[in-house]
Amino acid sequence: MRKVKFLLIVVLIATLSGGAFAQTKGIPVDIPGTGLNFFLYRYEEVAPHDKVNAIWANLSNSFAQWVEAGQDPLALSGKDVQIKTNSSGSVSIYIKEQFIVEVDQYHAKINKATTPQLAEKWAANLRKGVDKFVSINEPK
Numbered sequence: 001m002r003k004v005k006f007l008l009i010v011v012l013i014a015t016l017s018g019g020a021f022a023q024t025k026g027i028p029v030d031i032p033g034t035g036l037n038f039f040l041y042r043y044e045e046v047a048p049h050d051k052v053n054a055i056w057a058n059l060s061n062s063f064a065q066w067v068e069a070g071q072d073p074l075a076l077s078g079k080d081v082q083i084k085t086n087s088s089g090s091v092s093i094y095i096k097e098q099f100i101v102e103v104d105q106y107h108a109k110i111n112k113a114t115t116p117q118l119a120e121k122w123a124a125n126l127r128k129g130v131d132k133f134v135s136i137n138e139p140k
Contacts, residue, residue, distance in 0.1 A: 019062060024110060027052050029101075031129030032060055033136060038129055039122045042110050055097040055101050062098040063133060073138040078127030083119045093123050 026040035038059075041052050047088060066076040082094045092102045103119040111118050 002025045003035070020114055029055050031044070031126065032056070032063060034129050034132045036129045036132055038125050042107060058098060058100045061083075062095040062100070063137075065096075065098070066134075067137070071137060071139050073134055076130065076134050078129075078131040081123050081127045081130060083116070083123050085089075085116070093119060093126060095126070 006080045024042045024044055025047070026042045027047060027049075029038045029041050030036060031038055038055075040054070041048065063076075066072075069075060078097075080096045082096075083091060084094055085091050090102055101122070103115045103122060105115065108115045108118045111121070113121070
């Protein structure tokens with residue numbers, strides 16, 4: 001009986017160590033120039049710098065369009081942050097028509113949420129960041 005318990009414990013530890021104890025790391029994705037974090041891009045092994053850089057580029061493009069159009073404080077606000085779900089069910093966040101990021105199952109699972117629920121949280125953070133960006137950068 002003792003050997004069976006020992007084997008069960010060994011099997012349980014081996015099973016759990018494969019996934020449940022995996023350490024996630026994260027890279028904060030901030031809204032340029034605001035000091036506010038949009039979300040934490042999580043990963044387990046290799047840092048996904050290319051994906052994070054693509055999100056920053058999307059954010060920067062959105063803000064650059066506003067700057068190039070004359071920085072009218074009425075032309076950009078947190079209300080321009082949208083959540084869109086396509087026909088395949090993937091959920092993405094946009095500023096106006098500029099794609100920012102797709103909310104994936106991996107992040108939803110880590111955050112104990114569905115992708116639409118997590119999209120709402122990320123969108124709320126981004127709305128605050130857009131409003132702060134505009135208030136910091138509007139012509140005085």
